[in-house]
Amino acid sequence: MKLTIDHADLAAAVSYTARSLPARPPVPVLAGLLLDATGDRLRVSAFDYEISADTTAPATVTESGRALISGRLLSDIVPTVRGAVHLELRGPRLTLKAGSARFILPTLPLEEYPALPEPGATVGTLAGPAFAEAVAQVACAVSRDESLPILTGIGLRHDSEAATLTLYATDRYRFAVRTLPWKDADLADTSAVIPGRALTDAAKATADDTAVDLALPTGSSGLFTLRSEHTTTTIRVLEGDLPKYDALFPTEFAHTATVEIAALKAAVQRVALVSTKKDAPIKLTFAADSTLVLEGGTDDDAQAVDNVDTTLDGGELTIAFNPAFLLDGLNALTTESVQFDFISPTKPAVLRGHGSDDQALRYLLMPIRLTS
16 A cells, blocks of 8 residues: 545545544454555545445555554654655554654554444435434433433434434433434434434534535435445444323423523522532522522522512513533523523423524423422
C-alpha cells in the first residue's frame, strides 16, 4: 500500500472512525483502524462487534493495499501533522510522513480482523442537521443506569401512514419525544431501540451532511444503519422495548404557563446553588400575578428565592422538580419561551416550545412530592 492524502481529509476520516473504537477491546485487533487503499480513495473502518464506522476520503493511490493500525496511536498522531500525508506499507510496518515528521508504525494481524457487517437497505431519508438535532433533544432523557440497558437507548418508531419517524427516550423520571417527517420511507410500521450514546455520536458526526439515509432493522438483522454520502455507521440494537409514550402524555390540562427560557434557566441555576444534595428539588409557584417564584434549600441549610415573569392560564399552582432534569428539558428546546402544561402538582408536567407544533419536542417531567 502506498498513497498520498491531504491531512484534513485523513484527519476527518480517522476522527470519524476512531470514536467507535472500544475502550476495552475484547480482542487486540479490534483496537485497530482498517486502512484500505484502492482506486482514488482511502477507506478507513472500525468495528467492535456492536458498532461499525466506515468512511472514505480522496487519495492519490500509487499501490493498492490494506493495513490494520492501532486506532488510538493513529488518532493521536494525525492531528499533530500538517500538509500532505504519505503512507507506505512495507512488510509489517507502516511509514507515515508529513513535512519533517516521520513515523514508523507496527501493524496488527490483518487476517484476524472480522469482516464488517453488511449495512441494511435504506428505508428513509432525513436532513442531516434535523436528525442530529432531534437525537440530541431526546438524548437528554436517556438513562445512565447500565443495570437497565433498555433505558440507555433511544427509540425510533416509523409510522408508515403518516410518513414520520418518532424518536423517544426515558429514564423513568422524564420522557422526551420528537417526531420528524421523512421522505422515501419504504417500510411497514416498525420500531427499534438504539444505544443512546452510539446514536448520538453517529448523528453528531453527520450533522453537516445535507441528507442521511436510515435503515431500521428488519427480520433478524438486529442492525441499525446511518449512511451519508461518504460514511456508514451500523449499530446493534438493544433487545426489548421502551415504555409506550402515547398513553403517558396527557391531552387535557388544568393550568398552562409560558416563561422565557433564558430567564428561567438562569433563575433555576441560581436557586439550585444552595442545595446540599444534587437532586434536591426546587419549588416553583406560578402565581396569579404573572410571577413565577422559585425556592430552593431547607430551613436547616441555606435558602434561595428568585422570580421571573410568566403568563398563567388557570389557577395558582405550586410544583417541585429536580433542577437538573428541568434544565435538561429547557436546554433541549429551541424556542425562546417554554410552555408548561399541568394537570396538578402531583401529576407529570409537559414542557414544549411555546408556539411549536405537535411534531416538535415534548418533554414529560415527573414532579417531586414536597414534604411539609
